[in-house]
Amino acid sequence: MLNDPARIEDLILYQRTHHDFCERLLAHYYTEVLQPGDTFIDVGARVGHHLFPMARRVGPSGRGIGIEASPGVAAALVERIEKDPAFRDTLKIVEGAAADREGHATFYVRENFSGWSSLYSDHVHPGEEGEEKPVDVAFVQLDQIARDEGLTSCAFIKLDIEHAEFPALRGGRQLLKDLRPVICFENTPRHAAQLNGYTMAEFSGFFEDLDYTLYDIFLNEVTRRRMAYDKFLPSYYLACPAERGELAPEFIAGAEAVAQEFMDKAEA
Numbered sequence: 001m002l003n004d005p006a007r008i009e010d011l012i013l014y015q016r017t018h019h020d021f022c023e024r025l026l027a028h029y030y031t032e033v034l035q036p037g038d039t040f041i042d043v044g045a046r047v048g049h050h051l052f053p054m055a056r057r058v059g060p061s062g063r064g065i066g067i068e069a070s071p072g073v074a075a076a077l078v079e080r081i082e083k084d085p086a087f088r089d090t091l092k093i094v095e096g097a098a099a100d101r102e103g104h105a106t107f108y109v110r111e112n113f114s115g116w117s118s119l120y121s122d123h124v125h126p127g128e129e130g131e132e133k134p135v136d137v138a139f140v141q142l143d144q145i146a147r148d149e150g151l152t153s154c155a156f157i158k159l160d161i162e163h164a165e166f167p168a169l170r171g172g173r174q175l176l177k178d179l180r181p182v183i184c185f186e187n188t189p190r191h192a193a194q195l196n197g198y199t200m201a202e203f204s205g206f207f208e209d210l211d212y213t214l215y216d217i218f219l220n221e222v223t224r225r226r227m228a229y230d231k232f233l234p235s236y237y238l239a240c241p242a243e244r245g246e247l248a249p250e251f252i253a254g255a256e257a258v259a260q261e262f263m264d265k266a267e268a
Contacts, residue, residue: 001259003219003252011218012232018266021259022217022236023049026184028258029238030054030156032251033182037061039154041142041181043098043168044068044161048077054156055090064090065145069097069107069137069161070117092149096140098161098168109133118162120195142172151179159185163192166203176210183212183239189227200227211242219252 001007015021027050034040036059045051045066055064068074074095081087097107097119110116111133121132146154154175159165165185169176176183193200204224207214214222217236227233240247 002256003247005220008216008218008220008230008234009232012234014263015234015236018262021262022186022234024258024262025217025255026050026158026236027053028255029182029184030158031057032254033156034058034062035155038156039063039151040065040156040158041145041154042066043142043157043159043165043185045077045093046073046160048080050158051077051091052087054158055087058090060086060090062090063092065092065094065149067094067096067098067140067145069095069119070109071095071135071137072109073117094140094145096138097164098142098159098171099139099164100141100167100170101139102141103139104136105139106134107137109135116162119164120162140171142168143174144171146172146175146179151175154179154181157181157183157185159183159187163188163195166192166198166206167196170206173206173210176212180241180243182241182244184217184236185239186236188235189233200224203227207239212239213242214239215247219247219255 034054034057038058039062040054040058042051042054042064045068051064051066058064066077068077074093077093081091097105105119107119108117108121109132159168161168165187189200189203193203204227215238216222216234217238218234222237
C-alpha cells in the first residue's frame with residue numbers, strides 16, 4: 001500500500017476524505033524516530049496534539065520546544081506545562097511565527113477553527129463562521145532558537161503552520177546542516193510556493209543542498225520531476241538525512257500496519 005508509486009493518487013484522494021489519516025502516519029513516524037532522552041521541535045504546536053505525545057516519548061531526560069504564533073494558544077500551552085510536573089522540565093514554548101527573516105507580521109487567528117490560523121488573510125476554513133482576529137506577531141527563526149537554547153542535538157522536527165513550512169525550514173538551515181533531524185511537515189507545495197514567492201526548483205534544491213532525501217507521507221521518494229510534473233501531490237512530507245540510508249523494510253512495514261489499521265477502523 002505505502003511505498004508504492006502506483007497507489008499515490010488513490011492515497012491522496014483517501015486523505016482528502018479522511019483528514020486524520022496523515023496525522024496518524026505522522027504520529028507513527030515520530031514514535032519510531034524519537035527515543036528517550038532525545039530533543040524535538042514542534043513548529044505549529046497548536047493545542048499540543050503532537051507536542052505532548054512527543055514529550056512523553058522522549059521522557060523526563062528528553063527535551064521539546066514548541067513554537068506557536070497564536071498568543072492565546074501559546075499562553076494556554078505555557079499554563080498547562082507549568083501545572084504539569086510531567087512536562088514542566090521537558091517542554092518550552094516559544095511564541096512567534098517561524099520564518100526565514102526577522103520582523104513582525106499580521107497573524108490571523110481563527111477563533112472557531114484554530115487549526116486554520118495563519119499568516120494569510122484568505123486562508124479560511126470552508127465552514128468558518130465568525131470574524132477573524134488579526135494580531136501582530138514576531139517572526140522567530142529555528143537557527144536562532146537553536147542557538148538561544150544551546151541545542152547540541154535534535155532528532156525530529158514537525159511543522160504544520162498553514163503554508164509557511166518552507167520559509168520556516170529556510171530559517172533553520174544551519175540547524176538542519178549541523179544536527180540532522182528527521183523532518184515531517186504538512187505542505188501544499190504549489191500553493192505554498194505561490195503564497196510565499198519561491199519556486200518548486202528552490203523547494204527541491206533546498207533539500208538536495210542539505211543532503212536530505214525527501215519522501216511523501218506515503219514513503220515514496222519525491223524528486224524534482226515529481227514536483228514539477230505530477231498532477232497530484234500529497235500534502236504531507238518526510239525528509240530524512242541521506243546518511244540514514246534507504247528506508248528500512250521494518251520502518252515501511254510498521255507504517256503499512258498503521259495505515260491498514262486506520263482504514264479498517266474507518267470502514268467498520
